[in-house]
Amino acid sequence: MALRYEIIPVTPFLQNSTLLWDDETQEAVLTDVGGESERLLAEVNKRGLTLTAVWLTHGHVDHVGGVVALRGQIDVPVLGPHRDDDFWIQQLPAAAAAYRFPPSPVFTPAQWLQDGDALSVGQYVFQVLHIPGHTPGHVVFYCAKMPLLIAGDVLFRESIGRTDFPRSNHDDLIRCIREKLWMLPPNTRVIPGHGAMTTIEHEIARNPFVRA
Numbered sequence: 248m249a250l251r252y253e254i255i256p257v258t259p260f261l262q263n264s265t266l267l268w269d270d271e272t273q274e275a276v277l278t279d280v281g282g283e284s285e286r287l288l289a290e291v292n293k294r295g296l297t298l299t300a301v302w303l304t305h306g307h308v309d310h311v312g313g314v315v316a317l318r319g320q321i322d323v324p325v326l327g328p329h330r331d332d333d334f335w336i337q338q339l340p341a342a343a344a345a346y347r348f349p350p351s352p353v354f355t356p357a358q359w360l361q362d363g364d365a366l367s368v369g370q371y372v373f374q375v376l377h378i379p380g381h382t383p384g385h386v387v388f389y390c391a392k393m394p395l396l397i398a399g400d401v402l403f404r405e406s407i408g409r410t411d412f413p414r415s416n417h418d419d420l421i422r423c424i425r426e427k428l429w430m431l432p433p434n435t436r437v438i439p440g441h442g443a444m445t446t447i448e449h450e451i452a453r454n455p456f457v458r459a
């Protein structure tokens with residue numbers, strides 16, 4: 248038995264929506280449904296999985312723009328991000344228009360997330376870590392059993408998230424990466440919001456933006 252995952256890049260920004268599932272219970276979660284909801288649900292259905300929730304890292308349109316469309320097709324709870332990203336979700340229609348994404352209505356998550364919350368996919372528990380900086384309400388999801396980190400736009404392979412948006416904070420981002428991510432096991436696999444996977448060990452050694 249295992250926790251399995253499939254990365255499904257969506258939107259013109261190739262945002263790494265990720266399908267996570269417990270291959271014993273067949274329960275599944277989708278992270279950051281930025282768009283292409285029919286394609287995401289097709290991935291769930293072709294594996295015969297039961298989708299139990301959607302988890303969101305932060306309120307940017309490429310990460311949450313498909314929420315309302317997906318909820319129109321399947322009734323699952325939307326969990327996250329942290330409440331401090333509500334102002335981004337309120338701006339979704341404008342952001343979708345600005346980037347020429349399909350219309351993206353405002354929504355309210357079933358639950359806002361906080362640091363220390365625990366979520367599960369089947370028998371696998373993920374800890375919620377609040378990492379403000381790219382956005383004030385950004386959260387990431389860490390499964391100690393794997394170990395595996397869903398990092399959103401906090402940490403990329405040899406890069407970090409932009410902090411030139413309203414209410415971004417570069418110092419918060421660097422401090423939280425050091426305090427909360429660098430102490431994860433070095434072999435933790437990281438699925439970033441965009442681009443290739445990496446590991447905590449690789450980023451501690453090679454990330455030019457977060458020096459020891």
Ligand SMILES: [Zn+2]
Pocket residue numbers: 305307381400
């Ligand atoms: Zn973002």
Ligand SMILES: [Zn+2]
Pocket residue numbers: 260262307309310400440441
């Ligand atoms: Zn992004």
